[in-house]
Amino acid sequence: MKADLIVGIQWGDEGKGKIVDRLACEYDMVCRSQGGHNAGHTIWVDGVKYALHLIPSGVLNPKAINVVGNGVVLSPESIIKEMAQFEGLEGRLFISDKAHLNLSYHAMIDQARERLKGDKAIGTTGKGIGPAYADKINRIGHRVGELLNPAKLCSSIMNYFEQNRDIFDILEIKTPNKEELLEELEGYRVKFAPFITDTTQMLWRALDEENKRVLLEGAQGTMLDIDHGTYPYVTSSSTVSAGACTGLGINSKDIGKVTGIVKAYCTRVGNGPFPSEDLGEDGKRLGKQGHEFGTTTGRARRCGWFDAVACRYASRLNGCDELALMKLDVLDGFSEVKICVAYELDGVEIDYLPQNLEDVKPIYKSFKGWSGSAGVRKFEDLPKEAQEYVRVIEEITKTKVGIISTSPEREDTIIL
Ligand code: GDP
Ligand code: IMO
Ligand code: MG
Numbered sequence: 001m002k003a004d005l006i007v008g009i010q011w012g013d014e015g016k017g018k019i020v021d022r023l024a025c026e027y028d029m030v031c032r033s034q035g036g037h038n039a040g041h042t043i044w045v046d047g048v049k050y051a052l053h054l055i056p057s058g059v060l061n062p063k064a065i066n067v068v069g070n071g072v073v074l075s076p077e078s079i080i081k082e083m084a085q086f087e088g089l090e091g092r093l094f095i096s097d098k099a100h101l102n103l104s105y106h107a108m109i110d111q112a113r114e115r116l117k118g119d120k121a122i123g124t125t126g127k128g129i130g131p132a133y134a135d136k137i138n139r140i141g142h143r144v145g146e147l148l149n150p151a152k153l154c155s156s157i158m159n160y161f162e163q164n165r166d167i168f169d170i171l172e173i174k175t176p177n178k179e180e181l182l183e184e185l186e187g188y189r190v191k192f193a194p195f196i197t198d199t200t201q202m203l204w205r206a207l208d209e210e211n212k213r214v215l216l217e218g219a220q221g222t223m224l225d226i227d228h229g230t231y232p233y234v235t236s237s238s239t240v241s242a243g244a245c246t247g248l249g250i251n252s253k254d255i256g257k258v259t260g261i262v263k264a265y266c267t268r269v270g271n272g273p274f275p276s277e278d279l280g281e282d283g284k285r286l287g288k289q290g291h292e293f294g295t296t297t298g299r300a301r302r303c304g305w306f307d308a309v310a311c312r313y314a315s316r317l318n319g320c321d322e323l324a325l326m327k328l329d330v331l332d333g334f335s336e337v338k339i340c341v342a343y344e345l346d347g348v349e350i351d352y353l354p355q356n357l358e359d360v361k362p363i364y365k366s367f368k369g370w371s372g373s374a375g376v377r378k379f380e381d382l383p384k385e386a387q388e389y390v391r392v393i394e395e396i397t398k399t400k401v402g403i404i405s406t407s408p409e410r411e412d413t414i415i416l
Contacts, residue, residue: 001213001214001256002207002214002253002254002256002257003255003256004023004027004213004258004259005216005241006215006218007218007241007258007259007261007318007320009222009223009262009311009315010223010266010311011221011267011268012220012221012224013040013267013269014221014262014326015261015263015405016057017041017043018326018413019259019326019403019405019413021057022410024061025064027061028212029058029065029203029214029215030058030067030214030217031068031069031214031215032056032067032068032217032219033218034069034237034243034244035129035219035220035235036053036078037054037127039052039220040295040296040297041053041217041295043410044408045060045410050085053079054072054074055068055083055086056068056217058215059089059092059093062092064215065093065094067094067199067248068095068099069200069249070096070098071099071237071238071244072099072247074099074102075102075107075128076101076188076192079095080191089195090195094195094196094197094199095192095195095196095197096196096198096199096200097144097145097196097198097199098143098198100135100144101141101142102127102132105128105131105161105168105173105175106129106132107131108173109128109131109171110126110130112172112173122233123233123272124270125294125296126297129235129236133236134236140164142156144192145196147185147188148193149189150182150185151182153185154178154182154185157185199249203248203249204249216244216248216255218261221239222260222318223268224239225237225239225243226238226239230272233270233273234272240314241258258318258320259321259324260315260318260324262306262311262324263306263326265290265303265330266306266307266310267286267290267292267304268301269294274302275304275340275360275362276304276305276306277302277303282338283302284303285334286304287303289330290327305338305364306339306340306393309341309351310353311397312397312399313353321399322399322400322403323399323401325404327405328382328390328404328405329373329374329376331369331373331386332371332372333371334369336369338366339364339367339396340364341363343362346359368385369385371383373406374406374412375406375407376412376414377411379404382406403416404416
């Protein structure tokens with residue numbers, strides 16, 4: 001069967017983890033295809049919170065197999081901490097031998113470069129994502145499969161340190177010595193050997209079976225895509241649906257339903273243009289009601305109104321069959337809610353994203369607010385104005401809404 005895909009439509013943190021977890025019971029396999037532990041996917045089940053960074057959000061479903069694909073940059077240190085939360089992962093978690101390693105020096109390079117950029121900093125998560133992907137593209141990276149031969153990997157990394165000594169010196173980064181590195185890598189071999197495999201073959205076998213269902217879990221969001229996002233204020237991977245193919249070794253015909261995840265408003269962590277950001281009381285209130293603090297870094301997220309121009313763009317880029325509209329409950333209690341329906345650029349109204357997105361002004365349409373959507377599980381039980389808001393979003397973004405979420409809890413979800 002074809003694989004269904006969950007993809008972030010805004011600047012990340014839309015609620016992908018909640019939806020993947022909610023849907024996972026219907027799937028046999030859940031796969032991550034890109035990103036690394038910059039991702040923070042939160043799941044709440046019966047009042048218990050789980051924060052996942054590298055392990056796919058299918059892990060709470062005992063029946064689903066979880067795959068970390070070749071397009072991911074894997075921090076062994078980070079995933080080991082995550083793995084400690086769960087028992088019996090052997091046979092339920094598989095990591096691609098082709099995924100690239102994101103080691104501690106990548107994070108040090110990331111943080112040092114951000115410091116040097118000063119007020120031009122991207123506002124990365126500081127997790128080494130950019131440097132790890134840069135090594136991959138420069139063909140000087142190291143892959144997860146190499147962990148199976150620590151001595152060989154160790155000498156290859158020591159060579160890499162020597163060849164890049166000037167960079168480490170300029171950034172004042174102390175690299176480990178051979179003995180320290182070998183000990184670390186030996187530990188990883190013991191830990192990861194049961195999990196490393198050719199995940200592409202696994203995925204092909206599942207896709208070729210008539211009754212096996214596969215769900216692909218995007219990380220970050222479309223507006224953070226390396227090509228199609230707000231460059232250079234983006235992450236370093238292909239976050240759009242097309243990226244899931246290279247990140248797992250499947251082809252575009254293997255993709256079935258694409259669900260774009262959007263908040264009923266907008267947030268962004270880190271720097272870069274955000275046309276519908278609200279720096280006034282409404283933005284503060286959205287942040288407070290939505291508990292908008294990063295799962296990975298704890299940073300306060302910038303908040304603003306739903307941007308229909310960006311959503312329409314992202315929906316087309318990803319080929320969304322439907323949207324999942326998240327956090328509708330966060331708009332409860334506003335007397336008026338707004339949607340950015342177009343931009344103004346140099347006095348002219350436009351309905352697309354220009355290169356100089358930082359220069360546009362949002363054009364809003366206002367709608368009557370509502371109360372009482374929190375925890376609602378049936379569309380007809382939503383306040384009339386909230387129902388109307390959903391219909392307006394469908395109309396302006398030209399994409400139907402297939403899922404509505406009204407609280408962090410798994411079951412507070414309306415499937416239309
Ligand atoms: P992800 O990175 O896309 O998985 O999203 P995050 O987990 O980083 O951020 C989404 C946050 O919103 C998490 O704290 C979720 O628990 C929470 N959340 C998800 N859906 C809803 C919802 O419908 N209502 C509310 N109030 N919170 C939600
Ligand atoms: P999930 O999967 C929100 C942002 C960072 C920064 C930019 C580059 O939880 O939605 P990076 O560390 O990737 O080089 O940072 O991208 N960013 C995210 N923002 N959610 C995420 O992931 C993010 N992953 C990276 O804040 O602006
Ligand atoms: Mg997140």
